[in-house]
Amino acid sequence: MDLLDFARGPAIEFSLAVFVLGTIWRLAAVLLLPRRGDLSKAREGAPSRVSGAMGTVFRRMWPNKAFIHRTIFTTLNSYVFHLGLAIVVFGFVPHIQFIHGLFGVSWPGLPTNFIYGVGVITLVSLFAALARRLFHPVGRLLSGVSDYISWFMTAAPVLTGLLATSHLGARYETLLAIHILSVAAFFIWFPFGKLMHAFLFVFSRGATGARFSHRGVNV
């Protein structure tokens, strides 16, 4: 078994198992904690808890205009790499084939050259995010080892994917194997660091939305 066979087979299978196990573990462990209901009388005309929660889930997609000028870099840069990752992950035909192989669903892909360009932009954006973390006093203060690991686990598949596509540095199958292994590493790390926000943001925003819509505040 060579590296590529290992990556395509056992490595991906193991990493997906860890991903699913860890993600469900973490979600269940949090969501099954005791819930302190709000017994106060709701503000007259307050929306239901669910619609209040959903409102905040959507409103927090973009900062309020009171904050936008001070958070514009983080906001835009985050959008760039989030959208970039989404386009690369879900638009590149080999990735669609990968997902199809696992789950049996597929959709039309985007041109490889376009994906390549988006990949480069995504990588630049990720480095910009890293630079802010390293050089902005607040970013530096808040960041721990776990944050840098999460950054690395996200950036590595983008970088190795670009190298594999452009055949830079090593033979294609080696690059492809490294790329797949970097994705496996991403899956393994996912449940244990802040990458979990991909699932948690809905619950987190929703909890605040429900808390404050009850009081008649659109947070």
Added chain:
Amino acid sequence: MNEHVTAISKRRDETLGDALSRQGISRRAFLKYSAYLASIMALPPSAAKVMAEGLAKARRQAVIWLSFQECTGCTESLTRSFSPSLEDLIFDFISLDYHHTLQAASGEAAEAARRQSMEENKGKYIVIVDGSVPMADGGIYSMIAGQTNIDILAETVENAAAVIAVGTCAAFGGLPFANPNPTGAVPVSDLVKNKPVINIPGCPPIPEAMAGTIAHFLAFGKIPELDDLGRPRSFFGETIHDRCYRRPFYDRGMFAKSFDDEGAREGWCLYEVGCKGPVTYNACATLKWNGGVSFPIQSGHGCLGCSEPNFWDRGSFYKPLSASTAAPGKTIAAAAAAGAALGAGAAMLARSRRNAHLKKD
């Protein structure tokens, strides 16, 4: 053909140049062929002349061809040409002293011919092997004249100048090596450690790769540059994908989704139907087959990756390269169940710790 080979093999002292001119091949045609060989082997232009001179002066090369666990496909490929070509003549020119399929002699006489050639050309003969060597149960699964392939190989390569493993079976174990490998097949390179082994894999290999490698040996007296899998870089240096005429469709994201859809008819990229071109190092896309007529992708089928190790065991030929070969359904279901149990357990533990704190008051 057999008579032809035997007849020619008698003229031991003739040079290749002599042999060609005797058959009416002009010097100009020979130079052209040398230039062609040099170019497909990516040698510098100046090498063409050196090659031509080297080839013209080359003496008859003794070759012993050992066939082990194989299907004769490699021999078929190498001897099959559309028209008499210079490659044929080069093959004609070598002294093929032992070859099950091609030699006239049989039985003890054949074995005697092998031993005689080994004796006469000690240290100078080339051993070509096609087929893998079965190692299980003392090698009893393939025996010739009462001798195991293991013994024949060991005995034959002992005084050889070089060993060429032709075909994926000899080079990487091939089909017999595929899981579960009941005969314990191994590639030649596993057994031959003290001689240079050139791998010319493919199922079957491209005739030009074979001819070019022998010509290189004849002209320069040494083996060509090899990659980490022992393959001549000149033929196995680039992937099919990199040189594929359908590559622009890959770059534009235009893929055939099945073998009978619009994309397939339009000749779009076959990545999605499992083409292994991106990880297959071979010259099919440039040299093509049957005198440059076509190659699998041109004929509408994805590359199987037949010149790569373990190509049989890498999942379906029709599974896209990027798709995982794992079928993790059960694993994921088990992981989900375990995750839910652990998560619920962690929550219960946290609840009880919290309650202990609350009770303290």
Added chain:
Amino acid sequence: MSTAQATAPAFDSQGKLGNEERVEEAMHGFVREFGVTAALHMESCVRCGMCAEACHFYLATGEAKYTPVYKLEPFRKAYKREMGPFAPIYRLLNLASKVTIEELENWQELIYDSCTMCGRCTMVCPMGIDIAELVKEARHGMFRAGLIPERLALMDRTAKAWSSPATPAEDLPDIVEEIAEEHGVEIPCDLEKADYLVTVAPAELGDHTKALADAAKIMNKLGLSWTMHQEGFDASNIGFIDGDTDLQERLTRNIIDTAIKIGAHTVILPECGHAYGAARWEAARWYGHQLPVRIIHMTEFLAEVIGRGDLKVKPIGETGTFHDPCQMVRRGGLEAAPRIVMKALGIDLHELKDTGNLGFCCGGGGGVVSNQRATPLRYKVFEMKMRQVDDTGAKRFITSCGQCRITLDMGAKHFNWDKRPESLLEMVADNLAD
């Protein structure tokens, strides 16, 4: 109390607990807070630092340590080690360190001096984390550990004895009588039966007695059955602010139980933000069910009676700007009420650049106004507010929280500002139509 050496950061401590016991008590206080919402909010932070850009303390100083979510660091550590999904593994392999006494001491400044729990950070967080609520929960542990600013501890002790941090309960009838005499209004006190129980914040029995008198004037004009009551009169609830949950419960019960006892259907809270948070939104949790009485903020009450036409006011016809008290507006949902009242008063409202749910805190909420250590920081924050008020060009500066008013007043005096914050209640009372 024990003052730290000159080099160490300033912190106060109460009681005679040893360091280990303090840490244990803090953990005890922290761990009980982690229900599903707090846990989700601990889990989902991506460390983006956007909350800093919402915090007046960070904006006024540019110091990274004032980043809101950073103020939660010990709380977060406790969560990770004690309650998180992987806590058993972290404890087993010691992958997450225990909170230390030094961390708790160092974080006192961040949790108490430089956080007003105003919740502006909650508004910016892309993960929707309610950081302000988490700070409040972290204070519960800090209080148990005896690690809160001494000024707050002093108020806590006083409130335990007097049911108010400033006024002994049994003195209320006398004080109220004095105020009634001074302002020439009738203030019923300790009636056995009344429809409305009117409560106050400490200042209304001290510096802002006019506010109480004005409330009385309005209640009387409306001809309502109301009273004050020594068994439940101070709604400010220091326990809600300093992290003393036992005291918070007791002070809450004083008011609700009294309202029930006298058969009141409504409790009117003073112009006070924290009173609103404690009584309107948190009181029910101490009872385990929805309260049988209505809890209403003075401003909300005014908006209702003016809106219904029960109370008529004369238009002032001047420009004004409004400071939104955080607990009342951003965390309480009363953005509209003061604007309805100001509209009735004919105020030409020039909104601040940051207003309503996104207005900046006065800088004194969450007990910071009472914490003299935080004074320089508070002034820096005040400068931001002063600039925004000046930028509106409005003549009058109005608010509807006594504590905001005190904070803003202190700032105005410090900077010799030409404006003084005014009470919306007093403005209504001063402009009643005959």
